[in-house]
Structure formats: structure tokens, C-alpha cells
Amino acid sequence: MELNSKIPEGPVAEKWTKYKFDHKLVNPANRRKYDVIVVGTGLAGASAAATLGEQGYNVKAFTFHDSPRRAHSIAAQGGINAAKNYKDDGDSVWRLFYDTVKGGDFRSREANVYRLAEVSVNIIDQMTAQGVPFAREYGGLLDNRSFGGAQVARTFYARGQTGQQLLLGAYQQLARQIGLGNVELYNRTELVDVVVVDGRAAGIVVRDLLTGEVSSHSAHAVVLATGGYSNVFFLSTNAMACNVTAAWRAHRKGAAFANPCYTQIHPTCIPQSDDFQSKLTLMSESLRNDGRIWVPKDTNDTRSPDQIPEADRDYYLERRYPSFGNLAPRDIASRAALVEVASGHGVGPLKNGVYLDFSEAIGRLGEKVIEERYGNLFEMYERITDESPYKVPMRIYPAPHYTMGGLWVDYELMTTVPGLYAAGEANFSDHGANRLGASALMQGLADGYFVLPNTIANYLAPKLGEAVVPTDHPEFQAAEAAARDRYAGYLAIDGTRSPDSFHMELGKIMLEHCGMERTKESLTTALELIPPLHEEFKRDLRVTGSGSSTNQTLEKAGRVDDFFELAQLMCLDALTREESCGxxxxxxxxxxxxxxxxxxxxxxxxxxxxxxxxxxxxTRHVEPLEFNDVHLAVRSYK
Amino acid sequence: MKEINVTLKVWRQDGPNAAGHFDTIPAPGIKDEMSFLEMLDLVNERLIADGKDAIVFDHDCREGICGTCSLMIDGQAHGPQKGTATCQLHMRKFADGDEIVIEPWRATAFPIVKDLMVDRAAFDRIIEAGGFITAETGGAPDANITPIPKTVADAAMDAAACIGCGACVAACPNSAAQLFTSAKVSHLNLLPQGQAERYKRVEAMVDTMEELFGSCTNHGECEEACPKSISIDFIALMNSEYLKSKFKNRKRLSQHD
Structure with missing residues (x-):
């Protein structure tokens, strides 16, 4: 397998411009002769499908949700970064580029990150034109706030619902294309295999989640925008249905999977309260703009937080990282919380959290201002915990959130399978070993609106006049048969344990042995525990119901099956990478x-x-990273 | 944390055309810290252990933002807690010994798929008809070129907060979709960017809505049921926009617009 990153020649700031001039074009009248499949309708998928539809390609969009608007991008809270420098506080494309490479602990590709920073400004223009109601100042101009890992205010936001508003913006553009007949939508349809013919992506095999019917779709190019794999941990901030199946099926058909061990544990989530818990809820990083994180100095302190005087509190982030303080990047803030809880300073009934305290900000700004900034987050916290953050400090703890690893892609976002692309969280390319806050929305939209629609033309142009591979081709037929056997197989095992019970056990192994802190010993243990559990899954799974109508237990079984194999790869990758980064x-x-x-x-x-x-x-392959514009340095936020 | 015992009466229906019925399922040992959906997860685990089919219900983010969850609980869309989606409802709102009736959204425009899952594609049809601003990728001017008064941006955001769950339709005695449609019309028509398509948008969306859903008779149940507390004032705004669209003599501009 050859890893050719196809980074254009020339200075980093000119690469994208040069690429856009050099790549091959498909003339507007010819675009209707090409079929493109887009799987996933989150920010990356919806924006890619909408833009390709606008440009004139025949697009088929697939989502396993009832509507494209449900994709998990919708849950992003805090904001989206862009190098607009509207605050004139020293921001620039260069600074966003630098912050992102440094924030990723020097494990991302410079050329991709620079392009991301470059198009970030177009994203804000584009989304504003579409009617995304970003927060504004009284004079009517756009407002910004700060996020972790940056010393400028470059984050645009729409209350605590930025992801929702951006996704609805992209969804509305997609809906327009569906209405115009340029995009054909397949909802409640899940990818179950990728089909490769003569070494190139030929299409996909999908399963209708309402009827269980398996069918094939062919195209000239296939885009996977299917999100990340944090749900391998069972408990994460991801939505319940998020899974790795599309990326994993592509991997099994020849797409390399890059840096699977780079997983982000988000520092501000509501701590787990019991074993019954189905997911963890994120509290936006934006809260760290005004909230101060602390624990009691005395591990045996049983006083309620408002009774603990300043002298007995340890604002450990402010102490350890004075220049970034509570806005230290996520990986650093998470690990610091782990250190406090592990050393017995945790708070709450299970001593598994730290305080995020707004009393100082409420005293300084008044409750009304805080409500305006974070009201919906405070409400959400109160509904879950029955405690009001206006009165008592929030309790927070890190939780699996985002995965920087994903399908390996070159500069054009193409995987190692020609014609198969990966966009958004599903690829590995821009965040290195750690993603900065408010950068996921930026990357999803950059890939979908501005990168893919350019790069895909370069692949399609020479294929003018070529027919797609018919779906009665033996490769499609074989993939369909395998998919039918696979789902029939889950039903036929007739064992004793539900898919969820296996998923929960796998998640515990991963969190304990491949979570926030890893050792050779823990990873070796995980690699010993996972295969027998997977064998037990194959032997003792119980899926009730049938395969010919909606069966969520059966859907879950397929997803958990793929998580087992991914989990092994994550542990192997973490074991091989004998260093700490991000x-x-x-x-x-x-x-x-x-x-x-x-x-x-x-x-x-x-x-x-x-x-x-x-x-x-x-087999492990290596793509060396070169740093010509950002110098490798020990990452310090002190 | 305490434990309660409840009994569920759950609507079960094998498919869109099958006859439905209520199943009575005892749910003992429910911790009051559980969310309502975690309680259903547990009930499903027990059903699978007994070799029975799990209850089918729509859910995803469990943070009250994706709009996927959609349960009628004791006759109330999203249950007893105001301004709260089903996934954010917790069992502490119920008492030991309660019988809880769980049904799907009931509306002709939302046919039942299976058990508690319905098909809400009719909402997508309304958005496809005009719930957008035509702004194709690439041609946007600088985002700060048009200042938008904060009050206008905030009002647009209040409307845009709709999560498209369909509780408004389910709660309405006429199964009308006025609250959903008006939220999107208002969000886009209030903003300067939305002016070019203002009248065309409201006409197309309202006409599609009328084709698919019942008519509004101002009961106000929709606002009560809305997990995002979206105001029915937006319905008034939509009606006024719709009327204006009919009065505007746009023939001078174009025969078709």
C-alpha cells in the first residue's frame, strides 16, 4: 500500500490556490453525466451533497436517520472558529493554522491545516448568507468568544446551539437540492458495505432499516461523511446511533485507517451517576470562558462547595497553566481532572467530578448576562442533575467525545481506494493528536462546502463517458449476499446476551485500558480481553425479532460487531505509538x-x-510528517 | 437515589398497516435518576432476556437537540415536564405505583412505522418547498457586510431553535403543523438575507403544509407541548406574511413569483 499525500508544491500559503488552478475541471454541462454517492448528512455530508447538487452532479444522499436534520453535528454547542479577526486581537489565517497544528501536538499535516484555516473565513460568510442566526453585538455585527487553546476570540456562535444552527443551514441547502431533484435522498438506510471493482470505488450496499431489504447503488465516486467512533467506549457524548460501520467496512475493502488511537476525552461533561447510564452529556467548552474549575484541597472535605473558603480550594488549571488557565486545551484539561480525581480530590456522591464554578462570574456580570450566555446549558444541566448551576457549582468530568483518527485521506480527501472519499470526523486529516474546541464544525463544513467539490472534479474529469459499474456485477452481488448472511447470522445465533450487554462490556475494557491514560500493560491486557469477548459475541448473541421489519436490536448488533474489530486496532495503534501526544x-x-x-x-x-x-x-504503514512552517516544539500552555 | 415500580402500557404495532394494541409491561426497580429513555432501555433489555421483541422507539442524541425522540406519555407530547423533550425527562417526575401510557405521535401526516416510531417526512417536504435561503456555495459576501440588529437576530434565533420533533402536530387536535412551519418562515423572513424570497417562501411552505397537515384553529396546544417553548406569536407572523404575499401585486415583477 502506497501513501501518497499528494500535497501540492510551493509555499504553504499558496498550495490551495495552486491546486485549484492545476486540477482538472468538469464543465457544467457534463456534470449531469456523473453519479456521486454521499453517505451521511451531518455537516460534512449535507454540505457536500448540497454543493455537488448545485454544481450539477447527480447525487444520491444516504442517512440512517429519518431526516438529514438529525445527524449528530446538531449537538455541537459552543461554536465554530474562523480567522476573521473581527476583534482585531491579533488573529490571522497564520495564527489559526499555527494554533491548530500546535493544538494537535504536531501530529497533523501542515498543508491540510493551512487550507482549513484559509477557508474558515468563507464558511462564516457562506453560513451567514444562508441565514444562520449567529450571535451579534448591539451594533449588528457578529460577536465572538474564546475557546480552549487560543488567546484570541475567533469563535462564532449561535447561543449554545451552534451545531444545530449550522446543521440546519446545511440541511436546508440540501433540502433545496432535493426539492429541485438534483439530490435523491435515501433516509433510514444504512451503509453495510463498500464495493470496489478493479481497485476503484464502484458503489455501496445498503440496508433499508424499515424493511431489512439489502440493495446496491453504484456511482462514479463515493463520499463517506459518517462521523467518528467514540461510541466504541459505550459511554460517550456521541448520539446513540453513532458508529464506525461505514468507515470500518471501507477499511475492510482496502481503505487505510489512520491514527485510531487519537481519541479526545472532553473535559466538561456531566459525571456518570450509575451503571444504567446510556450516554454522557457534554457541557460546552464555552462555559470555561466564565466558569472556574476547582477541587477542595483536602481530600476529606465534606462541606458543601459554598462553605469551602477560597483558601481551601485548588483552582488547579489556573495554578498549573497560568497563561491559559481554565482555557487550557481539552487533552490537558482532561488529564488534569483525571489527576485530581485519581488523587482523591474528586467531588460529588461518587467523588468522580470536579467543580465548574460560576459564582465569581455571576458576581461580576450578574445572573442575567450569564443566563444570556449559557442559559440553555444551565437548564440542561439542571434537568439531568436536579441542581441549579446558578446556585451550586456544576460537577463535571471528562468523557469520550471526538475521534481525531479515521480513514486515511490524501490532500484531496481521497482514501487509499481511488474514488472513495472521507470527509469530516470520518477522516483523520486536520486535527493531529488533539482537536481544539470549535474546530470540528469548521472542518466538517470546510470539507463539504469548499474542499470536496473541488477535489472530486479532479478524479471525475478523466472518466467522462465511462458508465458506472452495474449493480448486477459479481462484486455487488457478492457484497449483497454477504450482507444478507451477516444480518441473518446475528438472528440465527439465538444465544443469551443482548448487543448492548456486549457493547457495555467492550466499552468498559476500552475506557479502562485505552482511555485517558494508557500503558503497555493496560493495552496488552485489552488486546487479550477483546478477542475472546468478540468470540463470545459470535457464539452467544441474542437478537430477538425478525430481519424483515424495523429491528433496532439487529441494527445494534451489526454496529457492535464492527466496534470489536476497531477496538483491537485502537489498542494496537496505541501500543505501537511509544510516545505521548495530544x-x-x-x-x-x-x-x-x-x-x-x-x-x-x-x-x-x-x-x-x-x-x-x-x-x-x-499492517502498519507510515506517512512521515514534515514541519516547515510551524517548528516542532514542546507544547506549553503555562 | 430511590427506586420506584411502575407499569407501562405501551402501544405495539408490527407495521404501518398492522392493527395496533396496548401491551402492559411491569417495570419494577426503576431508579429515579434514570432518564425516561434509559428506563425504556432497561425494559428492552429485560424483554430481550425473555426472548421477546424490544419496543421500537426513535431516539438519538439524548440531549434534547436532535428532535428524534417522540413519545406521547400519558397523553402529553414529551410527557409531563414543560419545555422538555422525552430524552431529557427523568423518572424522578414519576411516583411509585404509577401506570404510564406510552403512545406514538398520532397524526395522519405521521404514519406509524412500528410500535412508537413514526414517519415525519412530511416536515422535510415543507422545508424542501421553501424553508431555505438560496445561497449557493461560493458567492457569499463578507459576513459583516449587513449589520443585523441584535433584537432581530435574537428573534430569528428564537424561531430557529425548533428541533423538528413534531410534538406540536401530535398535541394539536387538528394535527396542524403551523408552529413548525411558522418557526422556519419566521426565522428566515425576519433576517435581511431572507428578504429576496420572503413572499415566495411563505406561500410555498404554507401551501405544502396545507396539503399535508390539518388546519389551525388556535388551540395553542402546540406551544404548550413544544420542548423548546416556541411561541405561537410566530404563527401570527406567518399568517401576516402569507396575507401580505397575497396582497402584493408581484405580477409587475414577474409572472411566476
Whole structure:
């Protein structure tokens, strides 16, 4: 397998412009001769499908939801970064580029990150033109706030519902294209396989979630915009249906999977209250603009937080990272919380949280201002915990949230399978080992609106006049048969354990052994525990109901099956990467003060794994990373 | 944390054309810290353990924002807590010994798919008809070129907060979709960017809505049921926009617009 990143020549600031001039074009009248499949309708998928439809391609969009508007991008709260420099506080495309490369702990590709920073400004223009109601100042201009890992205010937001408003914006553009007949939507339809013919993506096999019917769709190019894999941990901030199946099926058909061990544990989530819990709820990072994080100095302090005087509190982020304070990046803030809880300073009934305290901000700004900024988040917190953050500090704890790893893609967002693209969280390309807050929305929309519609033309242009592979081709037929056998197989096992019970057990293994802190020993243990559990799954799974009508237990079984194989790859990747960087913290590799210790001599590269047919023995390939414009340095937020 | 025992009366229906019925399912040992959907997860785990089919229900983000969850609980859309989607409802709102009736949204425009799951594609048809601003990728001017008064942006945001769950339709005795439609009309028609298509938008969306849903007779149940507390004032705004669209003599501008 060859990893050719196809980074254009020339200075980093000119690469994208140069690429756009050099790539091949498809003339508007010819675009209707091409079929493109887009799987997933979150920010990346909806914006890609809408834009390709506008440009004139025949687009088929697939979502397993009832409507494209349900995709999990909708749950993003805090905001979206863009190098607009509307505050004139020293921001620029260069600074956003620099912050993102540094925030990713120098494990991302410079050329991709620069392009992301460059198009960030177009995203804000585009979304505003579409009617996204971003927050504004009284004079009518757009407002900004700060997010972790940055010392400028470059985050645009729509109350605490930025993801919702951006997704609805993209969904509305997609709906317009559906109404015009340029995009054909398949809802409640799940990808179950990717079909490759003569080494190129030929189409997909899908399962209708209402009838269980398996069918094939062919196209000249296929885009996967199917999100991340944090649900491998069972408990995460992801929506219940988020899964790795589309990316994993592509991986099994030849697409390399890059840096699977780079997972982000978000520092501000509501702590778990019991085993019955089905998911963890995020409290936006934006809260750290005004909230102060602390724990009692005395591990045996049982006083209620308002009775603990200042002298007995440890504002540990402000103490350890004075220049960034409570706005230290996510990986750093999460690990610091882990240290406090592990050393017995945790708060709450299970001593599994830290305080996020707004009393100082309420005293300074008044309750009304705080309500305006965070009202909906405070309400959500109160509904879940029955406690009002206006009166008592929030209790928060880190939870699996975002996955920086994903399908390996080149500069054009093409995977190692020609004609198969990956966009948004599903690819690995822009965030290195740690994603900064408010950058996921930026990347999803950059990929879908501005990158893919350009790069896909370069692949399609030479194929003018070529017919798509017919769906009665033996490869399609074989993939369909395998998919039918697969789902019939789950029903036929007739064992004793539900898919959820396996998922929960797998999640516990992953969180304990491949979570916020990893060691050689813990990863080796996980690799010993996962295969037998997967075997037990194949032997003892119980799926009730039938395969010919809506069966959520059956859907879940397929997703959990793929999580087992992904989990092994994550542990292998984490075991092989003998360094700490960003969200990947190997306890063996740290400085005396507990900060992550990278090993640039041996690991300044992307690890891209090739499927070999044996989940325990994939092949590791390496794409070296070169840093010409941002100099490798120890990442410090002190 | 305490434990309560409740009994569920759940609507079960095998498919769109099958006859439905209520199943009575005892749910003992429910912790009051559980969310309503976590309680259903537990009930489903027990059903699977007994070799029975799990109850089918729509849900996803469990943070009250995706709009997927859609349960009629004791005759109230999203249950007893005001301004709260089903997924954010917790069992502490119920008492030991309660019987809880759980039904799907009931509306002709939302046919039942299975058990508690319905098909809300009719909402998508309304958006496809005109719930957008035509702004194709690439041609947008600088975002700050048009200042928008904060009050206008805030009002647009109040309307845009709709999560498209369909509780308004389910709660309405006429199964009307005025609250949903007016929220999108208001969001876009209030903003300067939305002016070019203002009248065409409201006409197309209202006409599609009328084709698919019942008519509004001002009961106000929709606002009561809305998990985002969207105001029926937006319905008044939509009606006024619709009327204006009919009075405007747009023939001078175009025969078709």
C-alpha cells in the first residue's frame, strides 16, 4: 500500500490556490453525466451533497436517520472558529493554522491545516448568507468568544446551539437540492458495505432499516461523511446511533485507517451517576470562558462547595497553566481532572467530578448576562442533575467525545481506494493528536462546502463517458449476499446476551485500558480481553425479532460487531505509538511534571493501518510528517 | 437515589398497516435518576432476556437537540415536564405505583412505522418547498457586510431553535403543523438575507403544509407541548406574511413569483 499525500508544491500559503488552478475541471454541462454517492448528512455530508447538487452532479444522499436534520453535528454547542479577526486581537489565517497544528501536538499535516484555516473565513460568510442566526453585538455585527487553546476570540456562535444552527443551514441547502431533484435522498438506510471493482470505488450496499431489504447503488465516486467512533467506549457524548460501520467496512475493502488511537476525552461533561447510564452529556467548552474549575484541597472535605473558603480550594488549571488557565486545551484539561480525581480530590456522591464554578462570574456580570450566555446549558444541566448551576457549582468530568483518527485521506480527501472519499470526523486529516474546541464544525463544513467539490472534479474529469459499474456485477452481488448472511447470522445465533450487554462490556475494557491514560500493560491486557469477548459475541448473541421489519436490536448488533474489530486496532495503534501526544497519553512517556512527552525522532508520522483479513494482525504503514512552517516544539500552555 | 415500580402500557404495532394494541409491561426497580429513555432501555433489555421483541422507539442524541425522540406519555407530547423533550425527562417526575401510557405521535401526516416510531417526512417536504435561503456555495459576501440588529437576530434565533420533533402536530387536535412551519418562515423572513424570497417562501411552505397537515384553529396546544417553548406569536407572523404575499401585486415583477 502506497501513501501518497499528494500535497501540492510551493509555499504553504499558496498550495490551495495552486491546486485549484492545476486540477482538472468538469464543465457544467457534463456534470449531469456523473453519479456521486454521499453517505451521511451531518455537516460534512449535507454540505457536500448540497454543493455537488448545485454544481450539477447527480447525487444520491444516504442517512440512517429519518431526516438529514438529525445527524449528530446538531449537538455541537459552543461554536465554530474562523480567522476573521473581527476583534482585531491579533488573529490571522497564520495564527489559526499555527494554533491548530500546535493544538494537535504536531501530529497533523501542515498543508491540510493551512487550507482549513484559509477557508474558515468563507464558511462564516457562506453560513451567514444562508441565514444562520449567529450571535451579534448591539451594533449588528457578529460577536465572538474564546475557546480552549487560543488567546484570541475567533469563535462564532449561535447561543449554545451552534451545531444545530449550522446543521440546519446545511440541511436546508440540501433540502433545496432535493426539492429541485438534483439530490435523491435515501433516509433510514444504512451503509453495510463498500464495493470496489478493479481497485476503484464502484458503489455501496445498503440496508433499508424499515424493511431489512439489502440493495446496491453504484456511482462514479463515493463520499463517506459518517462521523467518528467514540461510541466504541459505550459511554460517550456521541448520539446513540453513532458508529464506525461505514468507515470500518471501507477499511475492510482496502481503505487505510489512520491514527485510531487519537481519541479526545472532553473535559466538561456531566459525571456518570450509575451503571444504567446510556450516554454522557457534554457541557460546552464555552462555559470555561466564565466558569472556574476547582477541587477542595483536602481530600476529606465534606462541606458543601459554598462553605469551602477560597483558601481551601485548588483552582488547579489556573495554578498549573497560568497563561491559559481554565482555557487550557481539552487533552490537558482532561488529564488534569483525571489527576485530581485519581488523587482523591474528586467531588460529588461518587467523588468522580470536579467543580465548574460560576459564582465569581455571576458576581461580576450578574445572573442575567450569564443566563444570556449559557442559559440553555444551565437548564440542561439542571434537568439531568436536579441542581441549579446558578446556585451550586456544576460537577463535571471528562468523557469520550471526538475521534481525531479515521480513514486515511490524501490532500484531496481521497482514501487509499481511488474514488472513495472521507470527509469530516470520518477522516483523520486536520486535527493531529488533539482537536481544539470549535474546530470540528469548521472542518466538517470546510470539507463539504469548499474542499470536496473541488477535489472530486479532479478524479471525475478523466472518466467522462465511462458508465458506472452495474449493480448486477459479481462484486455487488457478492457484497449483497454477504450482507444478507451477516444480518441473518446475528438472528440465527439465538444465544443469551443482548448487543448492548456486549457493547457495555467492550466499552468498559476500552475506557479502562485505552482511555485517558494508557500503558503497555493496560493495552496488552485489552488486546487479550477483546478477542475472546468478540468470540463470545459470535457464539452467544441474542437478537430477538425478525430481519424483515424495523429491528433496532439487529441494527445494534451489526454496529457492535464492527466496534470489536476497531477496538483491537485502537489498542494496537496505541501500543505501537511509544510516545505521548495530544489525546494519546502513554504513562511511560511523560515529563516529571506530568506533561506529555513526544518522541519526534521516532513518531513524527501518521500511522495508517491496512486490513489483512485478520483483526489482530493488520499492517502498519507510515506517512512521515514534515514541519516547515510551524517548528516542532514542546507544547506549553503555562 | 430511590427506586420506584411502575407499569407501562405501551402501544405495539408490527407495521404501518398492522392493527395496533396496548401491551402492559411491569417495570419494577426503576431508579429515579434514570432518564425516561434509559428506563425504556432497561425494559428492552429485560424483554430481550425473555426472548421477546424490544419496543421500537426513535431516539438519538439524548440531549434534547436532535428532535428524534417522540413519545406521547400519558397523553402529553414529551410527557409531563414543560419545555422538555422525552430524552431529557427523568423518572424522578414519576411516583411509585404509577401506570404510564406510552403512545406514538398520532397524526395522519405521521404514519406509524412500528410500535412508537413514526414517519415525519412530511416536515422535510415543507422545508424542501421553501424553508431555505438560496445561497449557493461560493458567492457569499463578507459576513459583516449587513449589520443585523441584535433584537432581530435574537428573534430569528428564537424561531430557529425548533428541533423538528413534531410534538406540536401530535398535541394539536387538528394535527396542524403551523408552529413548525411558522418557526422556519419566521426565522428566515425576519433576517435581511431572507428578504429576496420572503413572499415566495411563505406561500410555498404554507401551501405544502396545507396539503399535508390539518388546519389551525388556535388551540395553542402546540406551544404548550413544544420542548423548546416556541411561541405561537410566530404563527401570527406567518399568517401576516402569507396575507401580505397575497396582497402584493408581484405580477409587475414577474409572472411566476
Amino acid at each position: 489525546g494519546h497519553f502513554r504513562a511511560e512517556h511523560q515529563y516529571p511534571d506530568g506533561e506529555a512527552m513526544r518522541d519526534d525522532d521516532h513518531f513524527a508520522h501518521v500511522a495508517a493501518w491496512e486490513w489483512t483479513g485478520d483483526a489482530s494482525n493488520p
